[in-house]
Amino acid sequence: MGISETAVRRRVGKALRANADTVADRWVELQLAQDELRAGIGERELREEADALVTALVAGLDTALPVAQVVNAHEELRRSVIDLSLRRARGGATPTATSLAVLALKEAVLESVQGASDDAAELFAAVLLVNRLLDAAGALSFDTYVEGREEIIRRQSRQLLELSTPVVRLWRHVLAVPLIGTLDTARTQVVMENLLQAIQEHEAQVAIIDITGVPTVDTAVAQHLMQTVNAVRLMGADCVISGIRPPIAQTIAQLGIDLSKILTRASLADALSEAIKLTSDPVRQAVVRR
Numbered sequence: 001m002g003i004s005e006t007a008v009r010r011r012v013g014k015a016l017r018a019n020a021d022t023v024a025d026r027w028v029e030l031q032l033a034q035d036e037l038r039a040g041i042g043e044r045e046l047r048e049e050a051d052a053l054v055t056a057l058v059a060g061l062d063t064a065l066p067v068a069q070v071v072n073a074h075e076e077l078r079r080s081v082i083d084l085s086l087r088r089a090r091g092g093a094t095p096t097a098t099s100l101a102v103l104a105l106k107e108a109v110l111e112s113v114q115g116a117s118d119d120a121a122e123l124f125a126a127v128l129l130v131n132r133l134l135d136a137a138g139a140l141s142f143d144t145y146v147e148g149r150e151e152i153i154r155r156q157s158r159q160l161l162e163l164s165t166p167v168v169r170l171w172r173h174v175l176a177v178p179l180i181g182t183l184d185t186a187r188t189q190v191v192m193e194n195l196l197q198a199i200q201e202h203e204a205q206v207a208i209i210d211i212t213g214v215p216t217v218d219t220a221v222a223q224h225l226m227q228t229v230n231a232v233r234l235m236g237a238d239c240v241i242s243g244i245r246p247p248i249a250q251t252i253a254q255l256g257i258d259l260s261k262i263l264t265r266a267s268l269a270d271a272l273s274e275a276i277k278l279t280s281d282p283v284r285q286a287v288v289r290r
Contacts, residue, residue, distance in 0.1 A: 072140060169202055171272065173206065180214070207240070242271035
């Protein structure tokens with residue numbers, strides 16, 4: 001007669017509960033022995049992770065959840081694995097190393113289970129249960145790591161975009177955005193958001209978009225510029241595009257792009273001069289005050 005899963009879970013849980021400190025210590029020892037598994041995490045933090053995960057394993061085994069669902073459905077256990085994975089993702093560990101670190105817990109758990117029973121059939125059933133449980137934890141840690149790294153990359157990309165599109169206050173009521181590099185949809189959105197926010201904060205009347213550092217202007221780039229100009233106008237400010245060099249002017253003309261409704265100047269200095277005139281215009285000042 002086979003051993004029931006409930007009985008095996010009870011025995012494994014009992015062994016873990018009785019040897020929790022030993023299992024945690026052994027897991028920490030296994031990770032410290034392989035630098036790629038610890039990902040630069042200190043021994044104290046490894047021990048905190050181990051205590052949390054072993055405790056969560058015991059709690060998960062005490063539920064009525066099927067073994068295949070324990071890791072993903074038991075909130076405490078799931079959170080312990082996710083926290084561990086995200087911490088290692090932030091530390092720069094590889095997803096493989098993160099999964100292997102979780103799977104290293106198998107050895108510590110199996111050593112504890114082996115010492116709690118001499119029955120071969122019972123031991124075999126316990127090994128299968130522990131493998132299923134910790135394989136699921138390893139898979140969750142891998143998925144979490146990948147998702148966490150993607151989020152970190154997206155956040156860093158966003159920060160780089162913001163750093164590459166600074167809004168500079170050149171004069172009273174005059175702002176400028178010096179653009180360098182390619183202007184795509186994502187970057188246009190960041191430029192627009194930062195510029196509109198700055199217009200509101202500084203009560204700007206003129207915004208200069210300098211494209212001296214933009215290597216080429218095609219139809220897509222021109223559309224992005226026009227979207228930004230329209231958004232600036234909706235905020236009640238004028239917009240000047242500067243840095244239109246002869247090759248870019250020629251390209252724009254050849255493409256048939258209509259920038260006639262947009263104020264343009266050859267250099268940032270010319271644009272600033274124009275902006276000062278606009279902010280000094282008494283008629284415009286009267287309109288702004290109204």
